[in-house]
Amino acid sequence: MAPAHVAIIMDGNGRWAKARGLPRVMGHRAGVEALRQVVRDAPGLGIEWLTVYAFSSENWARPQGEVADLMGLLKLFIRRDLAELHRNGVRIRIIGERTALAPDIRALLDDAEVLTAGNRSLNLVIAFNYGAREEITRTLRHLATEVAAGRLAPEAIDEALISRSLDTAGMPDPDLVIRTSGEMRLSNFLTWQCAYSELVFLPVLWPDFSKTHLEDALASFAGRERRYGGRPAAREAAS
Ligand code: FPP
Secondary structure, X not given: OOOOEEEEEOOOHHHHHHHOOOOHHHHHHHHHHHHHHHHHHHHHXXXXXXXXXXXXXXXXXXXXXXXXXXXXXXXXXXXXXXHHHHHOOEEEEEEOOOOOOOHHHHHHHHHHHHHHOOOOOEEEEEEEEEOHHHHHHHHHHHHXXXXXXXXXXXXXXXXXXXXXXXXXXXXXXOOEEEEOOOOOOOOOOOOOOOOOOEEEXXXXXXXXXXXXXXXXXXXXXXXXXXXXXXXXHHHHHHO
């Protein structure tokens, strides 16, 4: 069965550009092109939720010029693609810490979410200024504030409440996480939500990612046995 929720760590833009003697921004631009194509392909492959890691809380440490390029690309992506995404029934959601973003970017993100709120063909979740530890910290601080104000009993804090309080409230956990470029780590991406996700690491650099790579990852997922800490279904039935 196809995974309902696929999350992608789009890695390797810099190496792609370097291999061609191009500035890094060209790698990121090519990365946006690859993203556009995946968004078009996803619904036909049975994917209902697609989450992409576009800018991490740690990416601020990059040179100022590169940070500005990534901010500019997000703006361009929303401005240029919003009409097509909306026409194709894509619902846009943003996760991450928004207050640190420039007001014009925040307004664009807010508008994109409002405009597409009723769409159903694909949920596109853009993780922007996102870091799992920051998200969990911010969420726990909020819950602690509620407890201190007497609005929440400590005993009421359970896994379901934490899930409902994260940026991903109401979204299913990712079934499959794909990371490109051969690196094999999660880099602070959806740590809580990926507790039982299947992981696929592909050696392709993100700008070269195509439908075939996505299909390969889905085939790998289809061969996995998900146990969530339990026992394999066949052995369970036999004993
Ligand atoms: C990692 O490549 C990629 C990023 C830090 C950003 C991902 C961004 C995009 C694909 C484009 C932006 C998309 C939107 C919607 C704005 P890297 O630079 O770390 O590559 P490297 O590891 O080869 O240096």
